[in-house]
Amino acid sequence: MSDETRKIGIVAGGGSLPHLLIEHLKQIGTPFDVLAISGNADKAYFDGSFDYKWIRIGEAGTGFKYFKDSGVKDIVMIGTIFRPTLADLVPDLRTAAFFAKIGLKALGDDGILRALVKEIEHDGFKVLGIHEVLPDILLKEGVLTKKKPDKQALSDIKRGVEVALALGKLDVGQAVVVQQGLVLGLEGIEGTDELIKRCSNYKRKGDGAVLVKLRKQQQDMRLDLPTIGVKTIENAHLSGFKGLAVHAGNALIVDEKEVVELANRYKMFLIGVNPSEYL
Numbered sequence: 001m002s003d004e005t006r007k008i009g010i011v012a013g014g015g016s017l018p019h020l021l022i023e024h025l026k027q028i029g030t031p032f033d034v035l036a037i038s039g040n041a042d043k044a045y046f047d048g049s050f051d052y053k054w055i056r057i058g059e060a061g062t063g064f065k066y067f068k069d070s071g072v073k074d075i076v077m078i079g080t081i082f083r084p085t086l087a088d089l090v091p092d093l094r095t096a097a098f099f100a101k102i103g104l105k106a107l108g109d110d111g112i113l114r115a116l117v118k119e120i121e122h123d124g125f126k127v128l129g130i131h132e133v134l135p136d137i138l139l140k141e142g143v144l145t146k147k148k149p150d151k152q153a154l155s156d157i158k159r160g161v162e163v164a165l166a167l168g169k170l171d172v173g174q175a176v177v178v179q180q181g182l183v184l185g186l187e188g189i190e191g192t193d194e195l196i197k198r199c200s201n202y203k204r205k206g207d208g209a210v211l212v213k214l215r216k217q218q219q220d221m222r223l224d225l226p227t228i229g230v231k232t233i234e235n236a237h238l239s240g241f242k243g244l245a246v247h248a249g250n251a252l253i254v255d256e257k258e259v260v261e262l263a264n265r266y267k268m269f270l271i272g273v274n275p276s277e278y279l
Helices: 017-028 057-069 093-102 109-122 151-169 192-199 230-238 256-265
Strands: 007-012 032-037 052-055 072-078 126-128 175-179 182-186 210-213 243-247 269-273
Touching (some): 052 057, 057 072, 109 126, 151 182, 151 210, 151 243, 151 269, 175 192, 182 192, 192 210, 192 230, 230 243
Parallel strands (some): 007 072, 032 052, 072 126
Antiparallel strands (some): 175 210
């Protein structure tokens, strides 16, 4: 295998992003292999048309040996991972050694992920972000929809950016919901979709709420980037939101055409923002 056709290993969590990457690699003829995380990756996408192996989160060591044995050089970790059960976390020897090494130094999600990347690259792999393979998946700057944010929405975006940046510094979450200057909710472990649903209980009369979603300042671009898709728009519409402001060039948009069309149908705005312009 030449250096130009380095084999990619996909660590697949939930959602459609792993499938999107798999189909892209099939189309361009790049060799790949997949580790599917049990309880997270969608079984419907694993149809036998490519090589894959199911593993628990605690079997990372076993999984990366599988990658090495199959000639994988580059690794992309993509898709949602739910909080694991104790059974999921029972480690193989390699994973147990990793947990022992990081100890209590990695207190947040970002710390654990950074330590994991360091360990993977120490084993001779190169970790890539999905945007390095699929550059068009990054959300563009500017208004993507027919509707633009009005004066109140711009004020709410500014407030949301300020709060989201502070939230990110604490490694808590990526998203904030603001309505008429009031912060209705902050994203925690539940994720953006649940945040949106929760905030529907607190909405006020008048102008709808705005979702602001930013990459954490210390967050590695290769890992867990903010992501929106059709489901995000559907949930925001059902909760009476006015629009979404998402980190331009630092967030993923899945099925951009469908997302924009749906937002237009619901008369919502979608804007890719540069946070520095709102401070």
